[in-house]
Amino acid sequence: MIRERSSRKWELWAFLAPALVVVVIFYVVPLILTVYTSFTPLRNWNIQRYATRLIGFYNYQKLFHAIANDPSVRAVFLTTAVFVGCTLLVNVLGGLILALLTFFVDRKTNSIASTIWLLPRMSPIAVYGLVWYYFFHGSGVGTLNSLFLRLGFIDKPIAWGQAFIPYGPWSVIIFVNGLVGVSFGMIVLSSAIKSIPGEFVIAARVDGATDWQICRRVLIPQIKWHIMYVTTWQLLSLLTSYAHTYLLVSWRLVNKSYGTPWALYVYDLAFTGVFDQGLAAAAGTLLVLVGGLLGLITLRILGFGRLMTEPRGDI
């Protein structure tokens, strides 16, 4: 019996160990290191020299001071709020509209549309960035410029991401990131709509409901949970991802201050501009705190705990 029990335990470890090792090395340890670094003056990755010195909350003070006084950091702060809020709106509403539209069209159109909309999400980030780089390019090469020139809306090319500060760069990053996230909402919501029994829709049609009424009264009420899921999940994802905006800023397509959300700011501090890892870690820790809190609330709201099924058997 003892032998049997220990062999069970051994097997369980064999299954779980890889994931636990990955989680410890790439989540737990980095979290500790990030928090630790935020209390050191680490810069230029000179670990021997700086990483053993502790300077208390100096980095945090510096950060809050910068938010209050440095216009470029304040711009980052503001950009984060606008970027996350607006992109989220684009993602969720766009996803919902696409999901509803695909519900009402035939299978073929549905499949083509889904294919097109998943492309932004699947494409290599560099390619996707390049695509929009040319689209919003400040010269006559830019697709948008040439289009507007032809239509007579403008008489000379405009650098969309650098002009009309802050709305120009904001619009560009919201547009580019918005398209990436729309597919998530579309896929989740349309699969949720598909799982609604068809009788509901047919019954509503027999009762003479219009398509709009079917959306409002039948479809949307039944996918509330999924809309919630998409919203909260996408919120967290927007708050923490920065790969797409990184390229737009680094290629100078958009203004640096008004094109940099917080997550990218953290990355820039540590790896591109000033190489101030202590400050970056402090900014990162703040992001982890906010994100972690939102994450916990999300799991609570969505009730994932209740969704879990227990395994069967006692083997």
Add this chain to the structure above:
Amino acid sequence: MSLGDVEVRSKSRQIFYSIILIALSVPVIVAFSMLVLSSFANQMVTNFDFSKVRFTFKNWQLLFQGRIAITGGLRENIFLYLINTAIVAFGVAIVTTLVGTLSGYAISRIRFRGRRFVLLMMLMLHALPGSILIVGVYFLYRLWMPTSLNALRYFSFFYVIVARAALEVPLSVWLMKGFFDLLPWEVEWSALVDGASRLKTWAKIMMPLIKPGVVAILIFGFLAGWQDIIYVRTFLIDKTLATFIESNLESEMAYMPLLAAAATLYLLPTIFFYISSQKLLFKVYAGGIRR
């Protein structure tokens, strides 16, 4: 599927919605096709000005010759970048799949203390991407970094693969758990009664049964590694297609249609996997939720 609805809804409405749907998709189609077209042209065609455009394979030729400008002697080994990108992508795919299938199985099928905690932790980590911990991840990289350049190159490959895969591990565990949840218990019990251990059951019975799930997660992992730029540029010593494109767009002498060719080349596997396994990927990109 709303098949039952087909009979009752009007054809004209359906066409109307189809048109809206396609119209909404136009910017994406245009932007991507301009890029692909430019790769076959002597200049960027992104401005719809086709008057001076000649179509040519010159860009592709230059690309494979490793020249980034029409003139000048700067040479880059595009094949090497392609291989590097593939190494990272395959590495991420394998690590993601291995970890996901092993732990997904345990969480779905084995009763153990802390199971709920592990699952909720995975969900939490999935909700909150690990990329925000990159300062810590790089710190660790610095601590472990070997001193000799050659060793460092190999180490950087290894590290970037595992670190990038780690980002996808929570989702893959959650997803694979979902796939395992759907398998009938009787088959598993049969194997256990027949004398198989859990590991044997996993390898011989369950893995073959969730082959579609495994394929989905493999492709997903591959695409995650393939599309990455941040981790690759942060950790990897060698260049990939992503860093090649990133750095050359900034350089003044870069010949733009050539970059379009590089980007199109970079895009090809994505399109291939997308077309070949659309249904499976839908499941993955939906985050594996069922309710």
Add this chain to the structure above:
Amino acid sequence: MASIVLENITKKFGKVTALDGVNLQIDDGEFIVLLGPSGSGKTTLMYLIAGIYRPTSGRILFDGRDVTNLPPKERNVGLVFQNWALYPHMKVFDNIAFPLTLKKADKNTIQQRVHEVANMLRIEALLDRYPWQLSGGQQQRVAIARALVKQPQILLFDEPLSNLDALLRIGVRTELKRLQKDLKITSVYVTHDQAEALAIADRIAVINNGKLIQVGTPNEIYYNPRHTFVAGFVGNPPANLLNAEFDGTRLTIETKTFQAPAELLQRISGRRRIVLGFRPEKGSLLDHITENAVGIEVQVYEVESMGREQIVTVSIEQTMVKVLRPSEEKFQVGQRLFLCVDIKDLMLFDFDTNEALDVR
């Protein structure tokens, strides 16, 4: 070959008690059927024997050896599931050979043993196919072959016939019984089909609500149910059960009163209410009351033909009673008759405990 002893088995799933203090002895080579409605705990009991579940309390002994905490693979049992649970990605041969390959048997032994069982179950021609290429009956044979190939000491069947169509079921059932008798393997067979249980079992264990109600041979179960549940579950149609009031000398069903037979007085004395039961085929419908029988006035409610026989439903006020009569007898709806049951065919149960009152 082994005997099985279940000692005081209780199994709880969280707050739900699936099995409650089950005691059962199964002899070496015996064919026992666990019979009960769905959700009664019969499958749970079988999974406990297989080792898929562990009892919350109690012990399981194989041949006197405590196996309560052994995993399934160390119990040497063969298990045939309701849906047969064949490995869909393996050919029939590999399906059957799987238990042997796990034991690392050598190639020749595997070949020989697989062909042996395949031959016995007449599926040799199918060895090269995949499960999805087989019919239900064939799949079932493969499942049995896979259970048999490792020469288990115990065979377990979880409703193995319920996925087959009705005609096939009867044929397979006969074969199964024959096979078990030839191999003399102790077998536990779970079903909710009472006819199947009666046909196939050496002994039947009736389970309801996690409790073992009665264990006995098919004859004992059918003719001498120890509990109203058994009487009301076994038989098609099952036994009639009528609530009756007793005033010391006379029995009253609804408003109809008749003299309690002297033979039964001793068993029912001191009770105010009892449950009277009888098998449908034991009732006769006549225009008079026969001797050594109790009779009560009834009205024909409906007549359903079953070919050779007919089910006549008669009413005593609000209470419906089913009687099985030969087709030759003619009845009309609304007709008033006497329902007569021989005293020796009457079953008596306690009204509160539902248990049988001491028999003869």
